[in-house]
Amino acid sequence: MPTVVLGVTGCIGAYKACEVLRDLQRRDVDVHVVMTKHATEFVSAMTFEALSRHPVFLDQFALGAEGDIRHISLADAAQVLLVAPATANLLGKFARGIADDALTTLYLATKAKVVVAPAMNVNMFDHPAVRENLDILRARGVRIVEPGSGYLACGWLGRGRLAEPADIVSAAMDALGLTASGDLAGETVLVTAGPTVEDLDPVRFLSNRSTGRMGFALAETARDRGARVVLVAGPTSIEPPAGVDVVQVRSAEEMARAVGDRVGPATIVAMAAAVSDYRPAERAPSKLKKTPGEGTLVLTRTPDILATLGKSKGRRFVIGFAAETDRVLENARAKRAAKNADLLVANDVSRADSGFASEHNAAVLIDAEAETELPLMSKRALADRIWDRVLALRARPAPKALAKRAARPARRK
Ligand SMILES: Cc1cc2nc3c(=O)[nH]c(=O)nc-3n(C[C@H](O)[C@H](O)[C@H](O)COP(=O)(O)O)c2cc1C
Structure with a gap:
């Protein structure tokens, strides 16, 4: 069974990682979850533990069930490291090789293909620091699942919304070498x-x-x-x-x-x-009352x-x-x-x-x-x-x- 390590970071879109996880499982992919401490402010580790049926890797100083050092054992097990959603902070740490928690340490330790799906406020996404970090990651072969445009959770309009779970999953399947190849591929x-x-x-x-x-x-x-x-x-x-x-x-x-x-x-x-x-010509703002005789609906x-x-x-x-x-x-x-x-x-x-x-x-x-x-x-x-x-x-x-x-x-x- 192919293995994806799913990294989840601290932003509103973290709940969508549950959908990504379920969708990968439906495609017979084994998913292990690594969370940043800030991600747990948005979704609890228990949710991912129940969905993935594996302990969530959160504390890099806690050993695995077999006494293994988890940032190494998971880094070795992964065929793909997928981070969805990826915060500006995470992109910066990946780009500059900072390893100060479970996910960033695992990134440096893995030989797996890496896919990141950024999500953030439009001004953060347009910031030269974030742009530069994305360029560094791209040049290093990291696959970026581009964010979409629209109203963001913060109320701003623009680019920065986490890509659709279906697109994130298809990028991960691509990275696994399991791209759809049916007769409607490309449609x-x-x-x-x-x-x-x-x-x-x-x-x-x-x-x-x-x-x-x-x-x-x-x-x-x-x-x-x-x-x-x-x-x-x-x-x-x-x-x-x-x-x-x-x-x-x-x-x-x-x-x-x-x-x-x-x-x-x-x-x-x-x-x-x-x-x-057809639709009713008018939608009454409050419940229509019974009136004597026949009624007519326009x-x-x-x-x-x-x-x-x-x-x-x-x-x-x-x-x-x-x-x-x-x-x-x-x-x-x-x-x-x-x-x-x-x-x-x-x-x-x-x-x-x-x-x-x-x-x-x-x-x-x-x-x-x-x-x-x-x-x-x-x-x-x-x-x-x-x-x-x-x-x-x-x-x-x-x-x-x-x-x-x-x-x-x-x-x-
Ligand atoms: C309500 C709320 C929403 C946030 N949403 C985002 C976001 O969408 N993208 C982002 O890069 N940071 C966002 N942040 C900021 C990150 O949580 C913050 O930079 C944090 O240090 C990221 O930590 P991590 O990358 O280790 O998970 C948000 C913070 C709060 C309080």
Whole structure:
């Protein structure tokens, strides 16, 4: 089993190291945790001890269970030393060879590959001292998982937010030499899943019966086939798959915003979410009261996420879903054309054995070339069939190129 030593340092993002640890374990990596004293101000050593099932290395003067000197035994056991999050202080100590605690001493003692994921306030990150330390580490072969931009825990806006756990894990897997090598390797896949919830007042809402299972299966299988996956999920009661970058949203408008923000690098999008077409025109600030007689609910249209993606898709492959209760194929064909989707997955949600709450689904895959009927199968198996079809379609030359080639007169010899 490959071994990663996970260093955790003193900053707010320390709690995200728990997610990194769990995700590595799901990929059959044995994880040992080393904490700085300041990291324990943010997350207790007991949390990491329980998750990793190994004693946390915190006190460099306490010997290991077999009387071993732990900064040496762990340094030898590690194939990768991953520090996530890494404080400015830690980067400085690593860069200058200071060894005054368990983690910094282990760094000097190890021959393992080193990966660090910095996290700090934007001004700290931009400070010349930190920049210089990062340059020194880079030049020494340390892999830096660049921080993201956005609102930081300190309230500032800018660069310095710890990279997403999925990116940190993928850097560690890379360093272990276990890079994903499936047929979707190199692709960035954005999947939407689950229902959206449109609030009517603080206690009532409009929604639908989607559970998110189909979208989660797509995300999971794309991950297993080597893709980098962003999953934008409406409220669901099931756990999203590990190793994907999850963005939780509630309403159709939030989902549209999240998709717009994250779609940039996506080479494939799969819109499996059951997005509300309408929302209440107004959200009452307090609970609506009963009034005599009939009530009328005024609805307004929500953004059409699939149509927006279809309009500006360029070379991106767009997959839509149609959950229908009648005239399934007819409606689905019309939807594919109207939304400019490359592939439409049509399913009959009136069937008792498939569709929304079920673990299984039957579907027809509709594309420009064919309609492929798939019998009832697990949503995971169906997700794999969808990716197979996407890859097959992408391997073909574009229809226009084919047409041009056919129309071109034969060259004179
Ligand atoms: C609430 C709080 C949040 C902090 N967040 C960060 C941070 O995100 N990045 C950072 O480099 N330092 C941060 N610090 C400062 C470090 O904790 C401090 O520099 C400490 O000496 C780091 O120790 P270590 O590197 O040994 O864990 C924070 C401090 C506090 C009190």
